[in-house]
Amino acid sequence: MEAVERAARILREGGLVGLPTETVYGLAVDATNEIAVRRMFAVKGRPASHPVIVHVGDASFLDAWSRQVPRVAHALADAFWPGPLTIVLPRSERALDVVTGGQDTVALRVPDHPLALEVLRAFGDGVAAPSANRFGHVSPTTAQHVHDDLGPDVDLVLDGGPCRVGVESTIVDLATDPDRPRILRTGAVLATDVARVLGVPVGVPVGLVPGVPMDGGDPPPPPEEMRVPGTHDVHYAPRAGVELVSAEEAGPRAAELDRPPRRRAVLIAPAGVKAPVLPPEQRLNAPSDPDEFARVLYALLRNADALAADVALVVPPAASGLGEAVRDRLRRAAGGGRRA
Ligand code: TXA
Ligand code: MG
Numbered sequence: 001m002e003a004v005e006r007a008a009r010i011l012r013e014g015g016l017v018g019l020p021t022e023t024v025y026g027l028a029v030d031a032t033n034e035i036a037v038r039r040m041f042a043v044k045g046r047p048a049s050h051p052v053i054v055h056v057g058d059a060s061f062l063d064a065w066s067r068q069v070p071r072v073a074h075a076l077a078d079a080f081w082p083g084p085l086t087i088v089l090p091r092s093e094r095a096l097d098v099v100t101g102g103q104d105t106v107a108l109r110v111p112d113h114p115l116a117l118e119v120l121r122a123f124g125d126g127v128a129a130p131s132a133n134r135f136g137h138v139s140p141t142t143a144q145h146v147h148d149d150l151g152p153d154v155d156l157v158l159d160g161g162p163c164r165v166g167v168e169s170t171i172v173d174l175a176t177d178p179d180r181p182r183i184l185r186t187g188a189v190l191a192t193d194v195a196r197v198l199g200v201p202v203g204v205p206v207g208l209v210p211g212v213p214m215d216g217g218d219p220p221p222p223p224e225e226m227r228v229p230g231t232h233d234v235h236y237a238p239r240a241g242v243e244l245v246s247a248e249e250a251g252p253r254a255a256e257l258d259r260p261p262r263r264r265a266v267l268i269a270p271a272g273v274k275a276p277v278l279p280p281e282q283r284l285n286a287p288s289d290p291d292e293f294a295r296v297l298y299a300l301l302r303n304a305d306a307l308a309a310d311v312a313l314v315v316p317p318a319a320s321g322l323g324e325a326v327r328d329r330l331r332r333a334a335g336g337g338r339r340a
Pocket of ligand 1: 026105
């Protein structure tokens, strides 16, 4: 296919390609080309200390990019690749400092999207690809989002349609101790999925207890204390301030924002949620199914910005399935406040 060949050629020449994956669109560059990686960082406006994921065509690349691939890494690759799981391993010499942020580990993933896989095969090596948005902004889930965010700074955007998953991949750390895997970022592959395949308990970030609602009383203590490297508190944020509300709080909070000093609110919630003060154009319907919510999450936040909202009031989905990842991204967006 001509577009695939063109993308592979641009990558070989050190260019930037907007690449569809099943999670979000990536901003792809040749991971072995330091100048190309630096250009990608500059275009994103991303701090150089922030490591990026290396995308490969299949699990046979594990040994090229990691000096020490534990058996559990192969087990996870067999179970979930291609798919929305990123595996952190001890890096090999192939993994440049600019890619790993100077850390001794590298994050690897085989994306599950036909176009991405064709490009990776045609290119033949690892492609470093963060989400194709300006740093700190919400991730893109359509080719148009990539154009909107990065415009002429990207050499080619492949249009693979809207992303099937809609939130970034799950990241699992096997570098610290392969016998004690830890989830660093939630996504479509759940901690319970990883635990089932490996037959061991899996650590999850502090404050994240799968299946326990955010505002539903005292959660039990998390399985393990852990730091989440490279995860900024303010992240995934639209320009509008994000406020998480329950279905019952939505109406009263919208009314409060409608009083002086008036702030323009947009409500992102399932159709049944009442907020009589808001005109229909300031309501964005969100699916009540958590997996469907994930698919449209970033488009909804972008729509809130397009409607010039000061505040996006969001009723989050239940914590089942992809709901936990959606709630995680919303909590981070809520930490962001209004951004210029
Ligand atoms: O679904 C995804 O993962 C998307 C698509 C494009 O594959 N990519 C993505 O990349 O979300 P980005 O750069 O927006 O997020 C990468 C995350 C960051 O939180 C970074 O800290 C973490 O991966 N990461 C990368 N290398 C790491 C490493 N060696 N150790 C720990 N975390 C790492
Ligand atoms: Mg990102």
